[in-house]
Amino acid sequence: MSDQRSTAKLLAISDLHVSHPENRRIVAGLRPTGEGDWLLLAGDVGELMADIRWALSTLRSRFHTVVWAPGNHELWTHPSDPVQLRGVARYEALVGLCRELGVVTPEDPYPVFEGIGGPVTVAPLFLLYDYSFLAAGLASKERALAYAYESGIVCNDEFMLHPDPYPSREAWCRHRLDLTERRLAARERPELPTILVNHFPMVRQVTDILRWPHFAMWCGTDRTADWHLRFNATAVVYGHLHIPRVTWHDGVRFEEVSLGYPREWRRPGWRSTGLRHVLAAGIDSRVG
Numbered sequence: 001m002s003d004q005r006s007t008a009k010l011l012a013i014s015d016l017h018v019s020h021p022e023n024r025r026i027v028a029g030l031r032p033t034g035e036g037d038w039l040l041l042a043g044d045v046g047e048l049m050a051d052i053r054w055a056l057s058t059l060r061s062r063f064h065t066v067v068w069a070p071g072n073h074e075l076w077t078h079p080s081d082p083v084q085l086r087g088v089a090r091y092e093a094l095v096g097l098c099r100e101l102g103v104v105t106p107e108d109p110y111p112v113f114e115g116i117g118g119p120v121t122v123a124p125l126f127l128l129y130d131y132s133f134l135a136a137g138l139a140s141k142e143r144a145l146a147y148a149y150e151s152g153i154v155c156n157d158e159f160m161l162h163p164d165p166y167p168s169r170e171a172w173c174r175h176r177l178d179l180t181e182r183r184l185a186a187r188e189r190p191e192l193p194t195i196l197v198n199h200f201p202m203v204r205q206v207t208d209i210l211r212w213p214h215f216a217m218w219c220g221t222d223r224t225a226d227w228h229l230r231f232n233a234t235a236v237v238y239g240h241l242h243i244p245r246v247t248w249h250d251g252v253r254f255e256e257v258s259l260g261y262p263r264e265w266r267r268p269g270w271r272s273t274g275l276r277h278v279l280a281a282g283i284d285s286r287v288g
Helices: 003-007 021-028 049-060 087-101 141-151 169-185 204-209 213-218
Strands: 010-013 038-041 065-068 120-124 194-197 233-238 245-249 252-256
Touching (some): 038 120, 049 065, 049 087, 141 213, 204 213, 204 245
Parallel strands (some): 010 038, 038 065, 120 194, 194 233, 233 252
16 A cells, blocks of 8 residues: 555545635635545535535545535525526536536445545445434424424425425435445445445434424434444444534444534534544544
């Protein structure tokens, strides 16, 4: 193994939201620690196709390999975006953009990272959610949505994340789950541990910290509850919650790597506004 490979780090961040000028400046300042570093982007780079292109091309020019998993914001058909594609067509356009820039997507062969902590198979995932993360007392999607509208805390996905041509986001989620299970089971080197990279949390427990418990219904699916065991994960990287932290489930490290909105990361004691070293040996994996 070359020195570059042996010293390369596997770094991660999510929820860049580069439409905010302060976040855009942070992204403009992100740099690898060394020539061979990889970057995992766990979704919500931005909402507008032009912003997503800027962020991906900027980061791809600096890191040896960039791996992207889509968030809900990339999938929005935002009224101010000149690109008005919806649902699967929008996702396919994002995959096309990534391939143009040389960014790895959930549709590409899973790459093997051979730097510090490797070798590991890096698996970017696109799974969505199916409203199965229901808060206590909310026994159905219908009751949960009714409560959300009454409380005034409703995810913008309800207005801008279209599932076309699927009849619902749940149906699109089922398709993605079935497809991804098959791909993970058939991965090229099953003897290697994996890093699972998904925008949405893969275990329900991590949503218990939410200020608004009903928001969990837009955060994942119960079908992934054992994937970290089934697919030999040494770490699971996710975002979406805007609560950067490390938790452990069945001995597997789960790392929420969000940057978040400026109003969040300006708070005293905010954990990080930078990159995370996914395979760091200790609990604190902050870089820099």
